[in-house]
Amino acid sequence: xxxxxxxxxxxxxxxxxxxxxxxxxxxxxxxxxxxxxxxxxxxxxxxxxxxxxxxxxxxxxxxxxxxxxxxxxxxxxxxxxxxxxxxxxxxxxxxxxxxxxxxxxxxxxxxxxxxxxxxxxxxxxxxxxxxxxxxxxxxxxxxxxxxxxxxxxxxxxxxxxxxxxxxxxxxxxxxxxxxxxxxxxxxxxxxxxxxxxxxxxxxxxxxxxxxxxxxxxxxxxxxxxxxxxxxxxxxxxxxxxxxxxxxxxxxxxxxxxxxxxxxxxxxxxxxxxxxxxxxxxxxxxxxxxxxxxxxxxxxxxxxxxxxxxxxxxxxxxxxxxxxxxxxxxxxxxxxxxxxxxxxxxxxxxxxxxxxxxxxxxxxxxxxxxxxxxxxxxxxxxxxxxxxxxxxxxxxxxxxxxxxxxxxxxxxxxxxxxxxxxxxxxxxxxxxxxxxxx
Amino acid sequence: xxxxxxxxxxxxxxxxxxxxxxxxxxxxxxxxxxxxxxxxxxxxxxxxxxxxxxxxxxxxxxxxxxxxxxxxxxxxxxxxxxxxxxxxxxxxxxxxxxxxxxxxxxxxxxxxxxxxxxxxxxxxxxxxxxxxxxxxxxxxxxxxxxxxxxxxxxxxxxxxxxxxxxxxxxxxxxxxxxxxxxxxxxxxxxxxxxxxxxxxxxxxxxxxxxxxxxxxxxxxxxxxxxxxxxxxxxxxxxxxxxxxxxxxxxxxxxxxxxxxxxxxxxxxxxxxxxxxxxxxxxxxxxxxxxxxxxxxxxxxxxxxxxxxxxxxxxxxxxxxxxxxxxxxxxxxxxxxxxxxxxxxxxxxxxxxxxxxxxxxxxxxxxxxxxxxxxxxxxxxxxxxxxxxxxxxxxxxxxxxxxxxxxxxxxxxxxxxxxxxxxxxxxxxxxxxxxxxx
Numbered sequence: 001x002x003x004x005x006x007x008x009x010x011x012x013x014x015x016x017x018x019x020x021x022x023x024x025x026x027x028x029x030x031x032x033x034x035x036x037x038x039x040x041x042x043x044x045x046x047x048x049x050x051x052x053x054x055x056x057x058x059x060x061x062x063x064x065x066x067x068x069x070x071x072x073x074x075x076x077x078x079x080x081x082x083x084x085x086x087x088x089x090x091x092x093x094x095x096x097x098x099x100x101x102x103x104x105x106x107x108x109x110x111x112x113x114x115x116x117x118x119x120x121x122x123x124x125x126x127x128x129x130x131x132x133x134x135x136x137x138x139x140x141x142x143x144x145x146x147x148x149x150x151x152x153x154x155x156x157x158x159x160x161x162x163x164x165x166x167x168x169x170x171x172x173x174x175x176x177x178x179x180x181x182x183x184x185x186x187x188x189x190x191x192x193x194x195x196x197x198x199x200x201x202x203x204x205x206x207x208x209x210x211x212x213x214x215x216x217x218x219x220x221x222x223x224x225x226x227x228x229x230x231x232x233x234x235x236x237x238x239x240x241x242x243x244x245x246x247x248x249x250x251x252x253x254x255x256x257x258x259x260x261x262x263x264x265x266x267x268x269x270x271x272x273x274x275x276x277x278x279x280x281x282x283x284x285x286x287x288x289x290x291x292x293x294x295x296x297x298x299x300x301x302x303x304x305x306x307x308x309x310x311x312x313x314x315x316x317x318x319x320x321x322x323x324x325x326x327x328x329x330x331x332x333x334x335x336x337x338x339x340x341x342x343x344x345x346x347x348x349x350x351x352x353x354x355x356x357x358x359x360x361x362x363x364x365x366x367x368x369x370x371x372x373x374x375x376x377x378x379x380x381x382x383x384x385x386x387x388x389x390x391x392x393x394x395x396x397x398x399x400x401x402x403x404x405x406x407x408x409x410x411x412x413x414x415x416x417x418x419x420x421x422x423x424x425x426x427x428x429x430x431x432x433x434x435x436x437x
Numbered sequence: 438x439x440x441x442x443x444x445x446x447x448x449x450x451x452x453x454x455x456x457x458x459x460x461x462x463x464x465x466x467x468x469x470x471x472x473x474x475x476x477x478x479x480x481x482x483x484x485x486x487x488x489x490x491x492x493x494x495x496x497x498x499x500x501x502x503x504x505x506x507x508x509x510x511x512x513x514x515x516x517x518x519x520x521x522x523x524x525x526x527x528x529x530x531x532x533x534x535x536x537x538x539x540x541x542x543x544x545x546x547x548x549x550x551x552x553x554x555x556x557x558x559x560x561x562x563x564x565x566x567x568x569x570x571x572x573x574x575x576x577x578x579x580x581x582x583x584x585x586x587x588x589x590x591x592x593x594x595x596x597x598x599x600x601x602x603x604x605x606x607x608x609x610x611x612x613x614x615x616x617x618x619x620x621x622x623x624x625x626x627x628x629x630x631x632x633x634x635x636x637x638x639x640x641x642x643x644x645x646x647x648x649x650x651x652x653x654x655x656x657x658x659x660x661x662x663x664x665x666x667x668x669x670x671x672x673x674x675x676x677x678x679x680x681x682x683x684x685x686x687x688x689x690x691x692x693x694x695x696x697x698x699x700x701x702x703x704x705x706x707x708x709x710x711x712x713x714x715x716x717x718x719x720x721x722x723x724x725x726x727x728x729x730x731x732x733x734x735x736x737x738x739x740x741x742x743x744x745x746x747x748x749x750x751x752x753x754x755x756x757x758x759x760x761x762x763x764x765x766x767x768x769x770x771x772x773x774x775x776x777x778x779x780x781x782x783x784x785x786x787x788x789x790x791x792x793x794x795x796x797x798x799x800x801x802x803x804x805x806x807x808x809x810x811x812x813x814x815x816x817x818x819x820x821x822x823x824x825x826x827x828x829x830x831x832x833x834x835x836x837x838x839x840x841x842x843x844x845x846x847x848x849x850x851x852x853x854x855x856x857x858x859x860x861x862x863x864x865x866x867x868x869x870x871x872x873x874x
Binding site: 083089090091094105106107109110111116118122123124125126127128129130131132133134135138139150151153154156157159160161164189190192193196210211268269275276277278284287288291292294295296297298299300301302303304307309310312313314315316317318319320321322323324325326336337338339340342343345349350351352354355358359360361363364366367369370371373374375377378390420421422423425426427428429430431432433434435436437 | 520526527528531542543544546547548553555559560561562563564565566567568569570571572575576587588590591593594596597598601626627629630633647648705706712713714715721724725728729731732733734735736737738739740741744746747749750751752753754755756757758759760761762763773774775776777779780782786787788789791792795796797798800801803804806807808810811812814815827857858859860862863864865866867868869870871872873874
């Protein structure tokens with residue numbers, strides 16, 4: 001079992017190969033050289049897509065003044081909103097949602113915590129938006145619309161409907177106080193509307209792609225409105241950045257080396273695995289980050305995910321005994337944020353008294369360990385990324401870790417990790433079918 | 438484009454092959470013979486796992502009296518509950534959740550609709566259950582616990598905690614009125630507790646496996662408590678059953694034939710695709726049904742899913758241009774249940790006036806059509822299952838359609854579609870690690 005420890009926190013990476021997957025030392029040696037070269041390509045800004053490396057220095061460049069401004073706007077919006085709508089699609093909402101879901105109460109909507117963050121502009125589903133309007137008719141709300149160009153159909157259509165609704169509900173003046181636009185710094189439809197109407201705006205930097213944008217206002221404003229500490233989030237990312245930039249051995253390099261190794265020996269699928277339901281959207285963020293970065297030129301690992309132990313009772317059978325297509329990357333969280341004990345039952349009628357010495361988290365960890373052993377036996381090699389707990393600092397570090405690993409992985413795969421040409425194909429057809437000029 | 442129409446409803450199946458995937462006519466002929474043989478194996482109950490074919494006749498066998506009893510119990514529980522907790526894992530909750538999410542308001546939790554259905558017993562996550570207890574401290578609730586044996590750890594631990602909580606909150610007598618157990622007809626830990634305490638019980642039939650159990654009380658009680666019409670659900674399933682059992686050409690056979698064809702030519706992944714967020718749990722139910730049925734003996738398509746257009750902005754790039762691993766099965770819903778129009782904007786500052794003649798659903802369908810064309814160009818063959826709308830009747834028919842197709846697919850693959858031996862492996866390790874005797 002390999003073991004690399006970060007000084008900055010308890011974050012560690014473990015690799016366990018199934019018997020069939022054990023690498024030769026020269027394989028790892030070759031891949032390590034490639035990974036170091038890829039890292040150098042990032043630092044030297046000499047690779048494909050180097051116009052989109054703005055994410056690398058975000059944690060260092062963002063100023064206290066910028067963070068204060070976001071926090072101050074968030075505070076105002078929180079005061080006047082029962083509901084805060086985030087309107088954006090893909091990288092314009094997934095990062096924020098991943099962080100918010102990981103940190104919030106799993107059932108905040110049933111606890112009258114406000115503001116409740118709801119997501120829109122990420123679907124054309126008529127029932128979804130109709131249902132949302134029922135809520136917005138009844139509740140005080142404000143809105144953040146996130147789009148670089150303002151032309152993304154799902155977000156633009158939703159914004160037209162909500163903007164109209166806000167103006168009817170509150171009048172044009174108050175509506176303007178309830179809308180924030182996060183968009184291009186100078187051009188585009190949304191920027192023009194925002195300037196004309198006088199909305200508060202934040203900038204999506206030109207050199208940061210959507211899936212790498214969570215540490216810009218795209219992610220930071222919604223996270224702050226949800227009540228979480230963006231300064232600590234950035235601080236976690238900054239610590240991870242310093243670790244990864246300044247060292248030639250790191251958990252990010254180890255991760256990139258090993259996932260490329262698994263790809264080279266024929267694995268088709270990387271399964272991101274967690275053991276807690278509030279990480280489901282972190283999985284979704286991961287899937288966009290890696291799928292959109294690597295999935296081109298007929299290359300790349302197919303990113304899939306499960307949330308255990310829930311999904312051990314649905315996808316578990318396939319993973320254990322189906323076609324041998326995958327390895328797993330398990331996100332292990334050492335400590336829970338709450339404590340709940342299992343009560344003693346005098347007559348032990350459910351035969352569970354043997355568990356009352358364990359916390360639920362300890363049982364969950366035994367399930368995780370049992371699964372790791374079972375899957376290794378079933379020829380599913382294991383990468384485990386272990387973190388101390390789910391908080392802003394760890395999430396910031398995790399985000400930077402995966403972004404950096406993803407960029408290295410993309411360069412090792414020989415593709416441009418920062419474009420997404422394939423996303424345009426369906427849009428082009430759709431616009432033709434809709435008769436757009 | 439093939440085209441088979443059901444008399445009973447507007448449900449249709451379309452197949453479009455990418456240029457690289459076009460079958461030879463003898464391929465389809467051979468597979469058709471295999472599919473008909475598989476169908477006969479089901480009807481004759483002569484195949485592996487034929488002890489678990491109870492699901493085949495469920496829609497015919499359930500009586501009006503049984504449905505009335507479930508509806509009557511559901512009515513009582515609805516009256517006394519702000520929250521209804523469904524405690525079960527895998528097949529013990531996924532079917533109910535798939536139907537409830539497809540039919541309910543997307544934001545019911547923000548509309549004070551009651552009872553709010555919440556899910557537990559499907560995770561060991563300490564934060565999740567702690568968060569749930571905060572809700573249950575404040576709200577009136579009742580509970581349905583679903584487990585054949587009563588020994589499934591996630592569900593049993595949750596049930597101990599909630600049973601204790603209910604007894605402390607309401608006293609032992611009232612707690613008994615708020616608990617329903619769905620379990621074995623005569624034996625097992627949960628059955629024993631229910632008999633001792635005098636809980637209302639429903640039976641999980643011996644010949645119906647978890648993933649095929651949504652049309653038993655396992656699915657029907659939660660669906661009824663959520664306020665939906667289980668008689669119509671069963672009626673939809675019954676119509677589909679009659680169609681599939683009584684004909685030797687059907688959409689289920691076509692579906693099974695084509696997914697086996699794609700498997701034979703080397704596809705690794707079947708992507709279930711929808712275009713509305715309230716079908717995400719239908720995807721999850723599908724993934725268990727097919728993954729757990731087919732994923733054994735190193736065989737089977739890996740079941741994955743996306744919810745578009747949302748995921749076109751995350752997984753879309755990979756599907757369009759990544760490694761060519763998959764075909765898609767698209768669930769097309771022709772009509773929405775709500776209507777919402779796009780307002781005219783006088784100065785057209787967002788350049789969307791060209792869309793105001795379209796409903797959101799029409800735009801969504803153009804996105805779907807544009808995606809189909811793009812993915813065919815990208816060598817991703819398309820199966821499309823088209824339904825009229827999301828209601829109880831169509832969902833009942835869909836459920837039976839997928840169950841029947843899955844059984845045929847399993848027999849065509851040469852495995853037992855009704856067991857899940859691999860699920861035990863992690864449990865065995867876990868129990869050893871926990872020191873269970």
